[in-house]
Amino acid sequence: MIAPLTIGPVDTVEAGRHSASAPVSANVSVLILTLDEEINLPACLASVGWSNDIVVLDSFSQDRTVEIAESFGARVFQRRFDSEPSQRSFGLKDIPYRNRLVYLPDADEVTPPALRDEILAIASASDRPEVAFHVRSRTMFMGRWLRWSGLYPTWFVRLVEPNRVHFEREINLRTVADGPEGRLAGHLLHYTFNKGLSAWYDKHNRYSWHEARESLKSLRSERIGWSDILLGSATARRRALKTLSFRLPCRPLLRFLYMYLLRGGFLDGRAGFVYCRLLMTYETMIVTKMMELRRRERGLPL
Structure with a gap:
């Protein structure tokens, strides 16, 4: 209200x-x-x-x-x-x-x-x-x-x-x-980092729970939109690539390599290297929490 x-x-x-x-x-x-x-x-x-x-x-x-x-x-x-x-x-x-x-x-x-x-x-x-x-x-x-x-x-x-x-x-x-x-x-x-890195970590710690749940939901109910990856709009392509990423092994490392090498993050100098490492950390949070959610669904301790 x-x-x-x-x-x-x-x-x-x-x-x-x-x-x-x-x-x-x-x-x-x-x-x-x-x-x-x-x-x-x-x-x-x-x-x-x-x-x-x-x-x-x-x-x-x-x-x-x-x-x-x-x-x-x-x-x-x-x-x-x-x-x-x-x-x-x-x-x-x-x-x-x-x-x-x-x-x-x-x-x-x-x-x-x-x-x-x-x-x-x-x-x-x-x-x-x-x-x-x-x-x-x-x-x-x-x-x-x-x-x-x-x-x-x-x-x-x-x-x-x-x-x-x-x-x-x-x-x-x-x-x-x-x-x-x-x-x-x-x-x-x-200016996403104006509040400092601690605030960034706090925010992404919260976000990673939601991303973990969305990842599990996608794995169980969504199919990869191959046509969107090849021919779709930028928004549809990004959504399809994200759905694909849920199914790949070593997601944190792949996220870093994709951002730093394929996307050219190295061209952003030291700032690019640090930022790509932060994105890898965020991906690690998501993957780890997916593991926790799966174990809790099966009644297993973390």
Whole structure:
């Protein structure tokens, strides 16, 4: 259930429905999900200061996240986090917006001016049929863009009509659009390591449980989409390759070799080597937890 913070005289759900009802075709609303993002949030908010309607949906942060959001003039709401799909769905469906399109950067992503201009140009074009737009991100690590080891280009849906999309998967969220989709030429800058390596390990320790369950589910119910690997879209190819990877031996080592050698991670220098090692560690977490889940299903001790 939503718990709006008192930021101004109209900052309640009901008042928001009236104050945010007039559409502004040449502008775009912004929704940012947060939990203890005081390190990342200032840069993220500063890069979307052009929006006339910034919303922060916070999961009851214990740091200065809410204070920072208020200082940038954002409308702040709070809701207990249960899963990413339900949190994002709530943010889009239950919070009113001033504009037709809503932009969805993560708190650790920065929006460069070129991407801003492209987003605003789309908002001002009333004849565009797309209801969702995909954006590429550039993963930043150790002071550089991981051009080769950062899984570039990976596309994420970041600009949507709120009532024309829904979300699937608890981890590695999948956005499904009810209508045409488009791609933006600009890039986001993704500072995934801003909170430090300990935070990265904590996050991927949680994610690896979900990935382990998804891996087991895939092994038992899904077939490898060979046609998608050869002829499918980038998204379908990536999904098919992931399904294939569940069936390969020595997954952590293969993940490292694939990223560092085949994908050219060595071209990213020391940062690329360290990042590929981190991905191998993450794969090890997944494989080990798959083993644990299998043993527990059979009533065996770990």
